[in-house]
Amino acid sequence: MNASTAPRTLCEAFQRTAAIHPDAVALRTPGDTVVVTWREYAQRVRRIAAGLAKLGVRHGDTVGIMLTNRPEFHLADTGALHAGATPFSVYNTLAPEQLNYVLTNAGNRIMFCEDQFLPVVRRAAEGTAVKRIICVDGAPGGTTSLEGLESVGERDFDFEASWRAVEPSDVLTLVYTSGTTGPPKGVELTHANLLAGIDAASRVLPIGPEDRIVSFLPDAHMANRFGTHYVSITNGVQVITLADIKQAVTVLPEVRPTAFFAVPHVWYKIKAAIELALAEESSPVKKRLAQWAIGVGRTRARLESDGRSVPRSLALQHQFADRLVLRPIRRKIGMDQVRWAVSGAAAISPDVLEFVLGLGIPCSESWGMSELTCIVTVNRPGAIRIGTVGQAVPGSKLRLAEDGELLVSGPLVMKGYRGDPAKTAAAIDADGWLHTGDIATIDEDGYVRIVDRKKELIINAAGKNMSPSNIEGTIRAASPLIGGAAVIGNDRPYVVALLTLDPDAAAAFATRNGIEDGSPGDLASNPLVRTEIDRAIAAANALLSRVEQIKKYTLLPTIWEPGGDEFTPTMKLRRKPIDAKYAREIESLYAG
Numbered sequence: 001m002n003a004s005t006a007p008r009t010l011c012e013a014f015q016r017t018a019a020i021h022p023d024a025v026a027l028r029t030p031g032d033t034v035v036v037t038w039r040e041y042a043q044r045v046r047r048i049a050a051g052l053a054k055l056g057v058r059h060g061d062t063v064g065i066m067l068t069n070r071p072e073f074h075l076a077d078t079g080a081l082h083a084g085a086t087p088f089s090v091y092n093t094l095a096p097e098q099l100n101y102v103l104t105n106a107g108n109r110i111m112f113c114e115d116q117f118l119p120v121v122r123r124a125a126e127g128t129a130v131k132r133i134i135c136v137d138g139a140p141g142g143t144t145s146l147e148g149l150e151s152v153g154e155r156d157f158d159f160e161a162s163w164r165a166v167e168p169s170d171v172l173t174l175v176y177t178s179g180t181t182g183p184p185k186g187v188e189l190t191h192a193n194l195l196a197g198i199d200a201a202s203r204v205l206p207i208g209p210e211d212r213i214v215s216f217l218p219d220a221h222m223a224n225r226f227g228t229h230y231v232s233i234t235n236g237v238q239v240i241t242l243a244d245i246k247q248a249v250t251v252l253p254e255v256r257p258t259a260f261f262a263v264p265h266v267w268y269k270i271k272a273a274i275e276l277a278l279a280e281e282s283s284p285v286k287k288r289l290a291q292w293a294i295g296v297g298r299t300r301a302r303l304e305s306d307g308r309s310v311p312r313s314l315a316l317q318h319q320f321a322d323r324l325v326l327r328p329i330r331r332k333i334g335m336d337q338v339r340w341a342v343s344g345a346a347a348i349s350p351d352v353l354e355f356v357l358g359l360g361i362p363c364s365e366s367w368g369m370s371e372l373t374c375i376v377t378v379n380r381p382g383a384i385r386i387g388t389v390g391q392a393v394p395g396s397k398l399r400l401a402e403d404g405e406l407l408v409s410g411p412l413v414m415k416g417y418r419g420d421p422a423k424t425a426a427a428i429d430a431d432g433w434l435h436t437g438d439i440a441t442i443d444e445d446g447y448v449r450i451v452d453r454k455k456e457l458i459i460n461a462a463g464k465n466m467s468p469s470n471i472e473g474t475i476r477a478a479s480p481l482i483g484g485a486a487v488i489g490n491d492r493p494y495v496v497a498l499l500t501l502d503p504d505a506a507a508a509f510a511t512r513n514g515i516e517d518g519s520p521g522d523l524a525s526n527p528l529v530r531t532e533i534d535r536a537i538a539a540a541n542a543l544l545s546r547v548e549q550i551k552k553y554t555l556l557p558t559i560w561e562p563g564g565d566e567f568t569p570t571m572k573l574r575r576k577p578i579d580a581k582y583a584r585e586i587e588s589l590y591a592g
Contacts, residue, residue: 006199009191010172011082011163013234018042021209021236027071029241030251034071038236041075048079048146049162050153055110055132059084059165062108062174064130066090066099066117068243069215072136072146074229076112077219081172082163088174088186089219092117093563098184099124102176105186105418115140168192174418175222175370186418187222187370196411197226197373198234200393204378205340205364209236211258214251216242218569223345226374227261245562249273252334260341264348264473265571267363270333271355272480272505280512293325297358305357305386326360335361340381342366346572347450349473350387351543357384365389367450371427371434372396373412377448388447398442399433405454406440407433456575458489464547471495471540471548472573479536480505481529484560484567486578487550488586494551496589498582499533500560521557530555552589556582 007013018026022039029035036044057063063080065087067073073089080087090102103111103124109131113121115138122133132144139145172191176184207213213231217224232239240255242248248262249269274294281287296317303310310318330336343353344366356363364379367389377398379390392398396410409432416424428434439451451457452467459465468487475485475497483502489495501520506529510518513528523529533555541549560566565577579586 007195007234008168009163009166009170010078010194010230010233011166011191013195014045014078014081015042015163017233017236024209024236025238026232026236027074027239027241029071029243030254036071036075041078044075044150045079045082046159047150047153048075049082049159050157051149051151052080052083052085052110053157053162054152054154055149057083057085057110059162060170061085061110062106063087064090064103064106064108064111065219066092066111066113066121067136067219068092068114069217069219069224069241069245070136070243071241072112073219073241074232074239076134076136076146077229078233081166082159084162084166084170086171086173088176089225090176091218091220091563091569093569094120094124096120096123100126100128101183102186103128103130105176106174110134112136112146118143166191168195171415173225175225176220177370185420185423188415188418189222189370189373190415193373193412193414194226194230195234196395197375197393198231200395200412201226201375201378202231202235203394204380205259205342207231207235207237207259209238211235211339212238212240212255213259213261214240214242214248214255214257216245216248217261217263217345218245221345221569222370222374223261223263223368227342249333253332254334256334256337258337258339260335260338262341262343263345263571264343264352264476267343267348267352267356268476268480269502269504271352271477272502273333274329274359275480276505276508290325290329293321294355294358296321297326297360298354299358301354301357302386305354305384307385322360326358330360335359338362340364342375342378344368344375347469347473349477351474351477353386357386367438367448369434369436371414372408372436373414376408376412379447385447388443388449390448391446392448398446398448400440400442401435403454404439404441404451406436406438406448406450408436409433458487458495459491460489460495460547461491461493466495466548468575471544471550472497474540474543475499475537475550478540479532481509481532482536486566486573486575488579488589492590495548496586497537497550497553498578498585499553499555500558501529501555503559520559524555524557554582554585554589556585 018038026038026041027036063085077087107129109129111130112134134149135143136146168191171188172194175187213228215228219225228239300318341363362381366375366378368375376396377390377392399407413434437454439454441449457465458468471487472485484500486498487495506523507518537550563569
């Protein structure tokens with residue numbers, strides 16, 4: 001597509017896609033409980049835009065959305081765009097006080113939500129500009145139903161004029177950071193930002209109307225909104241919405257995506273599920289065959305990652321292994337039709353990525369930020385280097401500051417932080433370079449390695465710099481039983497870890513070993529569990545340098561959930577809250 005015919009805004013992109021593929025399915029849920037074609041999508045967007053105009057929404061106004069992953073999110077967001085507004089999504093796990101902060105900053109008068117979130121939204125809206133709540137699954141007292149909104153459109157509303165008045169420089173959305181280091185900041189991204197980002201990403205990871213992608217990560221996170229919602233609008237991709245993130249792995253055999261984006265936690269779960277199935281295999285012959293096949297796949301993946309040729313004997317073994325074992329595994333887990341997959345939002349353990357690649361799933365590790373629209377670097381399919389986040393997407397420029405901080409410039413750089421020019425100036429320098437806060441290296445071929453967050457590096461008592469995320473990834477990869485891992489060692493003589501169990505793997509472990517009480521508290525003190533965790537820590541330590549090795553650990557009798565005190569909704573560690581909440585446990589690990 002040449003520049004003269006390319007859409008200038010997401011509204012133009014949506015209208016073009018809906019006109020080209022009117023009868024194709026745009027949105028659906030597992031089991032096809034809800035199916036929305038592009039024609040139906042466009043009709044409802046028109047009605048929602050008219051309804052919002054009737055409620056007084058005008059060009060440049062903000063509209064808030066607090067929904068699970070469901071078709072109504074896409075309808076509400078796109079309808080607001082066509083009304084000339086700036087829709088934004090918030091995390092469903094926010095407490096009323098946290099949500100109040102976001103709504104105050106956004107200044108929105110309209111809020112879309114579900115019945116289950118009404119109590120939180122109503123409390124959070126007190127003292128803000130919010131005047132009308134639109135409930136997508138009913139109309140409890142004091143709210144407007146989505147159907148009601150669609151039926152009361154402003155009679156004189158000029159739909160065509162409304163969406164055509166949107167400019168590339170208009171703010172498309174606000175992305176509120178997950179607040180791991182303080183109150184969330186409202187990242188302002190323009191239509192031009194998003195279209196540049198999607199064009200750059202699509203050149204590396206082509207995607208179109210024949211593709212299916214699953215939306216299960218929070219839409220408040222830019223990775224999901226970019227990779228499913230906006231990409232669907234521009235490229236006609238079918239989106240399968242999944243309201244419960246815990247079903248992300250189990251639903252794959254039914255929906256069979258052709259493209260798949262996930263955070264590392266999901267890839268860990270996939271690896272753990274396969275290893276659990278192998279552990280429960282009753283036939284020694286089948287178990288050895290599967291282990292051999294996965295080993296062959298991993299060896300081939302590592303050779304290709306290192307840029308070395310695959311010996312003919314190994315290539316022949318791999319053909320046999322793939323036909324007999326690996327292909328059936330991909331089919332069983334629902335990833336046999338995946339053309340490309342991406343891991344992002346946090347660092348993935350190289351061991352886990354090697355395992356996934358060894359299965360024949362073309363998974364590319366990527367790196368990006370909300371402040372940079374989404375994906376900035378990614379491993380190209382066919383040229384994946386394990387341990388790196390790939391090369392810059394077209395149009396983005398990278399360089400390293402003197403202290404190793406990664407700087408980025410180009411069309412993906414945000415407009416700024418909403419209502420905070422001081423923080424905007426601190427993030428983007430006078431020459432337009434965004435300071436990412438990530439310490440990185442760039443090799444001669446342009447492959448980037450993220451060392452760690454600038455503010456999260458562990459510097460021990462001897463002055464040794466370490467990456468906590470690298471250590472934590474190594475621990476997580478050592479056993480499917482480990483669900484959460486946070487390492488501590490700043491200004492300390494050695495590194496210690498706080499660990500939690502993965503609830504699914506722990507339940508399976510209890511059943512397999514005849515443990516009657518499978519509660520987290522009892523399992524954390526069970527001798528069999530402790531033996532397995534001891535083994536995992538020893539295995540992880542064998543892969544770490546001496547100063548990185550875990551000297552002591554505590555297995556906590558609890559589960560860390562996404563959006564809780566310890567994890568953000570996308571499973572990034574909240575390090576300061578963890579340090580404060582578990583101060584007693586941490587100090588006991590250093591006692592004596």
